[in-house]
Amino acid sequence: MTVVALSDRQHQPQNLTAPALPRMTVEAKLDYCRAFAASGLLPRQYRQQPANLLYAVEFAESLGLHPMVAITGVHVIEGKPTASSALISALVRRAGHRLRVKGDATSATAQIIRADDPDWTFEVTFTIEDARRAGLLGKDVWKKYPAAMLKARAISAVARDACEEALFGVHYTPEELGAVVDQEGNPVYAAGEIQRDTSEAPAAPAAVPPRDFLAEAEQAADAAAVRKVWDQAKTAGAPQPYLDQLTAIGLGKPGARVDQPTEGVVEAVVVEEHQDQDERAVALATMYDAAKSAGLSVEEADEAFLATFGHAPAEATVAELNEQRDDLLDALGVAA
Incomplete structure (x- = not known):
């Protein structure tokens, strides 16, 4: 990979096409995420996952983007936010810098001329040989x-x-x-989780059963039919996150009861599952609000949480989120 410098002229800033929403209260964010999470058009990582949606809304707000831009363009890989090259390009141009890209199947060159230093051009060339040395050419994409x-x-x-x-x-x-990605650089999802590339790793047992139980559940006529799919998925060795998604699908089917839990998986876990999600969403929102009061961005709040607990807030328990919130408020001299 070659990095050189050239010269060019300054240009005018370019805005992202989707403007940010006005700042919302915690309650408004939660209502927004709960309502939006029911959509079947969302990426799988957000369906019936208001806490995950809240993360995207908070991240979008920190970037000054509309939430849909973050939902469709920002992907969290093992706790680290990533973005497609299209969104990275948009962020660069929105900041007022000029970006030029050219290339073919053998090499690509990207140039950036900063708005505050138009006489210097940053340039990176990435070639097919660079990809070969990095062991990338074995990937399907x-x-x-x-x-x-x-x-x-x-x-x-x-x-x-x-x-x-x-x-x-x-x-x-x-x-x-x-992550395994498509031709546009967006992750490929299976059973709600981003697929990891294993082309150069030893073969391991599949984390997701070979049958597409999620698709079968979505096509099921009622909650009882989803229960049968759930049982078959569990027998096939499906992991708990996969089973949880089947439960969430069953919630939207006729016959799913939340008032009288029974031994049926869908009916029995609906109340507890949604109570847990709501409690966790509130804890996540109040933790981020405390971080903002302390002058931290979402990324800085995530890094502080990771340093304390060893994992990202998106993977945290309610108790951990509340503990981090209280610590931040203590630092500000505010009672929790």
Whole structure:
């Protein structure tokens, strides 16, 4: 990968097409996320997951973006936010810098001319040989779309080099952190989780059963039919997160009861599951609000949480979120 400098002229800022929403209260955010989580058009990581949606809303707010931009363009890979090269390009241009990209299936070059230093051009070239040395050419997406992948690598690299402040902590694309992506650089989801590339790793037992139980559940006529699919998925060795998604699907089916829990999986866990989700969403929102009061961005709050508990807030318990909130409020001299 080659980094050089050239010269060019300054340009006018370019805005993202979707403006940010006005700042919302915690209650408004929660209502927004609960209502939105019911949509079947969302990426799987957000369906029936208001807490995950809240993370995206908070992250979008920190970037000054509309929540839909973060929901569709920002993907969390093992606790780290990533973005497609298209969104990284938009962030760079919104900051007022000029970005140029050219390339083919053998190499790609991306240039950035900063608005505050128009006489210096940052340039990164990523070649197919660079990809070969990095062991990327064995991936299916690199075999099918080498030109797109080369451009994405060049864009993210030059953006980190030239204007890291414009990225707000989104330094890498999902593919760079090992996710399996499509030709547009967006992660491929299976059973609600981002697939990881294992082309160069030893074979391991599949985390998701070979049958698409989620699709079968979505096509089921009622909650009782979903219960049968749930039983079959559990027998096949489906992990708990996968079973939880089947439960969430059953919630929206006729016959799903929340008033009289029974031994049926869908009926029995609905009340407890949604109470837990609501409690966790409130804890997450109040923790982020305390972080903002302490002058921390969402990314800084995440890093502080990771340093304390060893994992991201998106994976935290209610008790951990409340503990972090109380610590932040104590630092501000405010009673929890």
